[in-house]
Amino acid sequence: MKKNELMEYNCPLGKAMSALGSKWKPIIVLVIKDRKLRFGELAVRINVISRKVLTDQLREMEADGLVIRQEFKEIPPRVEYSLTEKGLALLPILYLLEEWEAKYQIKGPKSKNDCTLLDHKIS
Amino acid sequence: MKKNELMEYNCPLGKAMSALGSKWKPIIVLVIKDRKLRFGELAVRINVISRKVLTDQLREMEADGLVIRQEFKEIPPRVEYSLTEKGLALLPILYLLEEWEAKYQIKGPKSKNDCTLLDHKIS
DNA sequence: CAGAATCCTCGATGATACTG
DNA sequence: CAGTATCATCGAGGATTCTG
Numbered sequence: 212m213k214k215n216e217l218m219e220y221n222c223p224l225g226k227a228m229s230a231l232g233s234k235w236k237p238i239i240v241l242v243i244k245d246r247k248l249r250f251g252e253l254a255v256r257i258n259v260i261s262r263k264v265l266t267d268q269l270r271e272m273e274a275d276g277l278v279i280r281q282e283f284k285e286i287p288p289r290v291e292y293s294l295t296e297k298g299l300a301l302l303p304i305l306y307l308l309e310e311w312e313a314k315y316q317i318k319g320p321k322s323k324n325d326c327t328l329l330d331h332k333i334s
Numbered sequence: 335m336k337k338n339e340l341m342e343y344n345c346p347l348g349k350a351m352s353a354l355g356s357k358w359k360p361i362i363v364l365v366i367k368d369r370k371l372r373f374g375e376l377a378v379r380i381n382v383i384s385r386k387v388l389t390d391q392l393r394e395m396e397a398d399g400l401v402i403r404q405e406f407k408e409i410p411p412r413v414e415y416s417l418t419e420k421g422l423a424l425l426p427i428l429y430l431l432e433e434w435e436a437k438y439q440i441k442g443p444k445s446k447n448d449c450t451l452l453d454h455k456i457s
Numbered sequence: 458c459a460g461a462a463t464c465c466t467c468g469a470t471g472a473t474a475c476t477g
Numbered sequence: 478c479a480g481t482a483t484c485a486t487c488g489a490g491g492a493t494t495c496t497g
Contacts, residue, residue, distance in 0.1 A: 212382060212490075213468075224360055224428060227435035233469095234351040241347055250479055259335060261471055266480065276438065286477075287478040297438040304430050305347060311427060312350035315399065315420040335470075336488080356489095373459055384491050389460065409497075410458040462495075469489095475482075 230275040231301070235260060235268050237308070240277065240294065240301050247281075247291040277301070353398040354424070358383055358391050360431070363400065363417065363424050370404075370414045400424070 231237055235257070242248070242256050253269075254262050269292060272278045277298040283289040294302075354360055358380070365371070365379050376392075377385050392415060395401045400421040406412040417425075 222361070223432040223435050224364055225357070226439065227431045228357040228360055230435070231431070232357050234348070234355050237347055237351055238345070254479090262480075263472090264470060267469090282479095285478095288477080288480075290479060297434075300434055300438065304427060304434060307427050307430070308350045308354070309346040311420075311423055312346050312353070315423065316349065377459090385460075386492090387490055390490085405459095408458095411460075411497080413459060458497100460496085463493085464491105465493105466491080467487105467489100469487095471484105471486080473483085473485105476480085477478100 230272075230277065233268055233271075235264070236272055236277070237301075237305055239265075239268060239272065240298055241305055243278065243292055243294050243298070244302070245294070245299070247293045250290045250292065253292060272298070353395075353400065356391055356394075358387070359395055359400070360424075360428055362388075362391060362395065363421055364428055366401065366415055366417050366421070367425070368417070368422070370416045373413045373415065376415060395421070 238257060239253070242253065248256075250265075250269075254265055257265065260268075269278060269280065273280050276295055279293050279295055281291045281293070283291070361380060362376070365376060371379075373388075373392075377388055380388065383391075392401060392403065396403050399418055402416050402418055404414045404416070406414075
């Protein structure tokens with residue numbers, strides 16, 4: 212079964228998971244949050260993924276109506292990403308997921324609200 | 335980046351997405367819901383995935399504390415799956431996701447609450 | 458019935474180099 | 478700076494067969 216094949220089925224959750232399917236997208240949503248971010252900033256904050264994948268994910272999210280891509284025709288280029296209303300509506304749900312994880316976590320290192328993923332490899 | 339590598343990072347949402355990462359797991363949770371289901375029933379209801387993958391997913395979910403696997407030493411064998419408290423706590427969040435999808439959906443065929451994925455290929 | 462074992466495919470992801 | 482283009486890999490997932 213290919214990546215977004217689920218969307219073809221008449222399953223609401225399936226479609227939701229298509230838009231949110233990659234484990235990156237929720238994180239990207241959470242990183243962008245309510246401010247605008249340039250591509251480079253995103254790439255630094257989520258540097259566990261390659262720039263190519265980040266680009267791909269952002270493109271898909273744009274197509275799914277989660278993010279807005281604003282391109283400035285300048286030199287050097289500048290592109291800013293922000294959440295659409297749909298993307299913003301996802302935030303509270305993602306927070307619930309975080310709480311859920313925090314509440315029921317069993318194993319793994321301590322993790323409060325410090326999302327060290329975001330600036331993990333910045334040296 | 336390998337499948338559950340995210341879990342190694344100190345990111346709550348990342349860990350949540352590890353447990354919920356596969357796009358199948360949310361659906362499996364939703365299918366099991368609050369009743370017990372035998373493996374065969376699950377396989378029929380979610381027949382878009384192979385039995386092998388279903389088995390794998392269930393094993394992972396068991397390890398993540400989402401489902402309980404109850405094996406009856408009978409012939410023929412019988413195995414029943416049910417949700418743990420942690421898994422049950424996920425349900426309201428998944429419903430929110432469905433609502434979110436329903437509210438903001440743009441394209442695709444009409445889909446209310448009929449999750450035809452579940453009995454899609456049953457002929 | 459509920460899987461385990463095996464083999465195989467293919468697509469997501471990464472690495473690298475290049476560009477306007 | 479924000480990508481694109483190209484090539485390579487590798488592991489999730491599928492198909493099939495077998496078993497207690």
